[in-house]
Amino acid sequence: METEKFSKGLLQSDELYQYILETSVYPREPAPLKELTDATASLPLAGLATAPDSAQLIAMLLKLIDAKKTIELGVFAGYSLLLTALTIPEDGKIVAIDINLLDKLLEHPENEGSFDFAYVDADKVNNRYYHDRLLKLLKVGGLVVYDNTLVRGSVAVPEELVPELRKQRRQAAIDHTKTLAADPRIQISHARIQISHASVGDGMMICRRII
Numbered sequence: 001m002e003t004e005k006f007s008k009g010l011l012q013s014d015e016l017y018q019y020i021l022e023t024s025v026y027p028r029e030p031a032p033l034k035e036l037t038d039a040t041a042s043l044p045l046a047g048l049a050t051a052p053d054s055a056q057l058i059a060m061l062l063k064l065i066d067a068k069k070t071i072e073l074g075v076f077a078g079y080s081l082l083l084t085a086l087t088i089p090e091d092g093k094i095v096a097i098d099i100n101l102l103d104k105l106l107e108h109p110e111n112e113g114s115f116d117f118a119y120v121d122a123d124k125v126n127n128r129y130y131h132d133r134l135l136k137l138l139k140v141g142g143l144v145v146y147d148n149t150l151v152r153g154s155v156a157v158p159e160e161l162v163p164e165l166r167k168q169r170r171q172a173a174i175d176h177t178k179t180l181a182a183d184p185r186i187q188i189s190h191a192r193i194q195i196s197h198a199s200v201g202d203g204m205m206i207c208r209r210i211i
C-alpha cells in the first residue's frame with residue numbers, strides 16, 4: 001500500500017484543485033465527514049481516505065440510482081463508508097469489507113444480483129479478481145465504481161519515469177482499465193453526459209452493469 005503524502009487532484013495545478021474543493025465540495029460536505037477528517041488527520045495514513053471530490057460524485061451516483069444496498073471494499077477510517085451511510089435511505093444496507101470476503105458472500109445465492117452499488121478502494125492490484133465477483137453481486141443496472149484508476153497520472157507516463165513504489169499499481173490500473181473497456185457486461189462511455197472514467201480525485205472508473 002502506498003503511504004506517501006500526496007495531493008489527490010489530477011488537475012493542471014494544485015490551485016485549480018483547491019478551487020474546486022473550496023467552491024464546490026467543502027461548502028456541501030456533510031458535518032460528520034468534516035469531523036471524521038479532522039479526527040483522523042493526524043493518522044500516518046490519513047491520505048488514504050477517499051478524495052472529497054470523488055466522494056461528492058459517489059454521493060450523486062448513489063442518489064441518482066436510489067441505491068439502498070451497497071458494498072464497499074477498503075474501509076480504512078471510514079470516510080467513504082460514512083458518506084454512503086449518510087446518503088442512502090435509513091433502511092438501506094452497506095456491506096463494508098476491509099479484507100476480501102467476496103467469495104463468502106457468493107456462497108449465499110440470495111446475495112447474487114442484490115446490490116445496487118459497489119465501491120472499490122482496497123488494494124487496487126487485485127481489482128481484476130474482484131470484478132467478476134462484484135458483477136455477480138450487482139443487480140442489472142447497478143454500478144461498480146473503482147477508485148484511483150489514474151494512479152496520480154502515472155498511467156499516462158512511460159514506465160521508466162514512474163517511481164518504483166507506483167509501478168505495480170500503475171500496471172494493474174492500465175490492465176484493469178483495458179479489461180473494463182472490453183467487458184460486454186458493463187456500460188462505460190466517454191460521452192460528456194455519461195462520464196465513466198472521471199478525472200476526479202485520483203481517477204474514478206464508473207461502470208454500469210447492463211446484462
Ligand SMILES: C[S@@+](CC[C@H](N)C(=O)[O-])C[C@H]1O[C@@H](n2cnc3c(N)ncnc32)[C@H](O)[C@@H]1O
Nearest residue numbers: 049050074075076078079080098099100122123
Ligand atoms: C485507500 S484505503 C480505503 C479508504 C476508504 N475508502 C476511506 O474513504 O477512508 C484502502 C483500505 O483497503 C484495505 N484493504 C487492503 N487490501 C484489501 C483487500 N484485499 N480487501 C479489502 N480491503 C483491503 C486496507 O486495509 C485499507 O484500509
